[in-house]
Amino acid sequence: MPAKDAIVIGAGVGGLALAIRLRAAGFSVRIFEQAAYPGGKLCEKKQDGYRFDAGPSLFTMPELLDELFSLHGKDPRAYYTYTQLPEICRYFYEDGTRLSSYSDPERRAREWEEKLGIPPEQTRRHLQRAADIWQLTSDVFIFNRFGHAGSFTSKAFLKGLINIRKMHVFRTMHALNSRYLSDPRAVQLFNRYATYNGSNPYAAPATLHVIPHIEYNLGAYLPAGGMISITRALEKLALDTGVQILYEHPVERIVTENDTVLGIQSKGEGHAAGLVVSNADAAFTYGRLLGDTGSAGRILEQERSTSAIVFNWGIRSHFPELGLHNIFFSADYENEFRCLFDKYTLCDDPTVYLFISSKHEPEDAPPGCENWFVMVNAPADKGQDWPHLIAHARRAVLAKLQRILGRDIEALIATEDILDPTLIESRTSSVAGSLYGPAGNSRWAAFLRHPNYSKKYRHLYFTGGSVHPGGGIPMVLSSAKITAGLIQKRHA
Ligand SMILES: Cc1cc2nc3c(=O)[nH]c(=O)nc-3n(C[C@H](O)[C@H](O)[C@H](O)COP(=O)(O)OP(=O)(O)OC[C@H]3O[C@@H](n4cnc5c(N)ncnc54)[C@H](O)[C@@H]3O)c2cc1C
Incomplete structure (x- = not known):
């Protein structure tokens, strides 16, 4: 098998960006994706006439994305467009203060x-x-x-x-x-x-x-068509440049011999490759795909980043006082983080993040309505009673929004879909449902983060939010660039 034949596990933003970069460097690339759709956390949900971006909602450093198109001599604007936001976020405080952060x-x-x-x-x-x-x-x-x-x-x-x-x-x-x-x-x-x-x-x-x-x-930006346009643009570029994407192909195992990676197994079938890049969580990759619980355990010794509970609500009304991004702050922020990181629970008055893409993309909601993506930070999953915590969060969020906006929000909910840490983990393999891999709470966190390659298994690489340099779209795109550079050096 030629060394320039790569298999990528996962079609998240990191996996797609890495595949596109390897294609530009002359590798043949196959992506094995467990889901039926691309994007991983950056996907969308459509329900009862509403469309919701399911994960990230803030787009920064678009040049990192554009670079992927330029690498192949393509015009990024032929794939996706974006605008800078004149108003980045509206903030609401319990003492009645309201303010905007403008660009x-x-x-x-x-x-x-x-x-x-x-x-x-x-x-x-x-x-x-x-x-x-x-x-x-x-x-x-x-x-x-x-x-x-x-x-x-x-x-x-x-x-x-x-x-x-x-x-x-x-x-x-x-x-x-x-x-x-x-x-x-x-x-x-x-x-x-x-x-x-x-x-x-x-x-x-x-x-x-x-x-x-x-x-x-x-600067802060929004792609035309919502955040999902990033995933669509990446998928199209990958396909246009000859990346093969196999959806509904979960990888069950990374095949090794003498600690050298030979390929993967998916749907019971072996697929050989010169190198394998995992876009899945590094701890999951070691623990589940390599059966190496020792290496996984060492990663999991680091504190995990937060997860989230998200309520996607179709709202049968219009709120002119709200913008695209809105934050309703908790009155006791320090207590909120004590609850999240020390007690692994939710406080009674969590900070609420509300993203309404229909403010910029009216077709994301029926006329006169709004699509509310309502998120509270949640602790990483440690086996908490999630149905209880979700019900608790829902009550607290509704009470807070009603208190600050002065309207009965529950009565306006036309449709609802809920995302929680266990679903995030089962859909994307992010251990404990953490959104960004290990947390950055220690000054050593950057030093301890898993690198973009495996020190133990030859020809195994990593890209994505759980490894260096970290989670979030810009970091993940940077991670793909670092990993691709490393592979090009080692497999020239
Ligand atoms: C609710 C929420 C809000 C967020 N808000 C923001 C934000 O505002 N701004 C921001 O920048 N970031 C935000 N993030 C974080 C951001 O989404 C992630 O950092 C980023 O999308 C991670 O991309 P990734 O490619 O590393 O991993 P993922 O998106 O997790 O992709 C991993 C892919 O691997 C696939 N996979 C896993 N295991 C296997 C297997 N065994 N076989 C085959 N395929 C497999 C998964 O199905 C998935 O497609 C948010 C995330 C969430 C969930």
């Missing part, structure tokens, strides 16, 4: 000054801090391989080391935000960015303050 820095600073009383210079400086972290960390922790000997002697790493103070490694996100922001509501707003990789702002290093840089300084 335009001047407008945003004015709004935050008016609503939160923080001087524009304070906002500007805090986002400059985020930009500084990006400048020092992105080449080390996001765009390149990490964890091998060379990464600790690279110019970028040494530059970071010299400027370690500016990376804010030794304080938590909450400590950083409360040190530099004069209003607790602004602190809460910036603390929220820890949840973008499923972490706890009261424990995670303030280096994660890099995330607001991506959203505010680089």
Whole structure:
């Protein structure tokens, strides 16, 4: 079997992006996907005239996606289009404060000054801090391989080391935000960015303050047709460039001999390949596909990132006070994270994230109606009583929305679909239903994250949210690039 023959396990964003990159490098690529559809977590749900993006809803760093098309000499705009959001998110607080985060820095600073009383210079400086972290960390922790000997002697790493103070490694996100922001509501707003990789702002290093840089300084976007357009564009590009995708082909086993990967087994049949890339969760890959519980156990020693409970509600009404992205903050944020990470449960007043794509894509809901994707962060699955927690979350969310919006939301629900950590795990193989693999709560998390290749099994590679550099669409796309680069070097 020629070494340039690759099998990819999973057609998530990571698997598709990796396959597209390997095709550009001249590999023949087959993707084995257990589901009947592409995208993994980035899929959609249609029900009773409503359409819901099922997973991610915020699109950042579109250039990482565009690069995949350019690699094949294709115009990305022929596959998908997107627009920058002038208003990124609306925030609602229990004390009655309502505010918007705008893309335009001047407008945003004015709004935050008016609503939160923080001087524009304070906002500007805090986002400059985020930009500084990006400048020092992105080449080390996001765009390149990490964890091998060379990464600790690279110019970028040494530059970071010299400027370690500016990376804010030794304080938590909450400590950083409360040190530099004069209003607790602004602190809460910036603390929220820890949840973008499923972490706890009261424990995670303030280096994660890099995330607001991506959203505010680089921009927030929405693809035309909703987030699912990303998956559709990737699938089409993969097929156009000769990637073979086998849907409803779960991989049961990775076949090895003397710790060298020879191929996979799907539907009881063996398929040989020069190399295998797993887009499935790394702990699942070792534990279930290789029967290597020791390696899986070592990954699972790291704390898992949060999961989610999502209520997709078709709403028989229109809410002009709501935008595309909305956050209804918990009154006691610290308690919310104690519940999630220390008690593995939900608090009585969880923060609610509400995404309404029909605000931009009217055909996602019937006329006069809205498609509500309502999400609360949930702990990773440890065998909790989920039907009980879902019922608890539903009551708390409805009470909160009614309290803040002043309307009986339950009476307006025309249709409902619920996603929970156990479904996330069974549909995508993400262990414990975690959305982003291991959490980023320790300052060592980036060092401990599984690399893009297996140190134990030759010709086994990884791409996706559970490995370096992390979860979320931009990180996953970066992961595909790093993995493809590594494969090209080793299998030239
Ligand atoms: C509710 C929710 C909200 C989110 N919000 C955001 C957001 O706003 N912004 C953001 O950037 N990210 C967000 N994320 C995270 C983001 O969706 C993920 O980080 C990203 O989609 C992961 O992509 P992936 O390719 O690594 O893995 P996945 O999407 O999990 O894909 C893995 C694929 O592998 C397949 N697979 C697994 N095991 C097998 C097997 N044995 N055989 C064959 N196929 C297999 C699965 O079916 C799946 O298709 C969210 C996720 C969820 C669920």
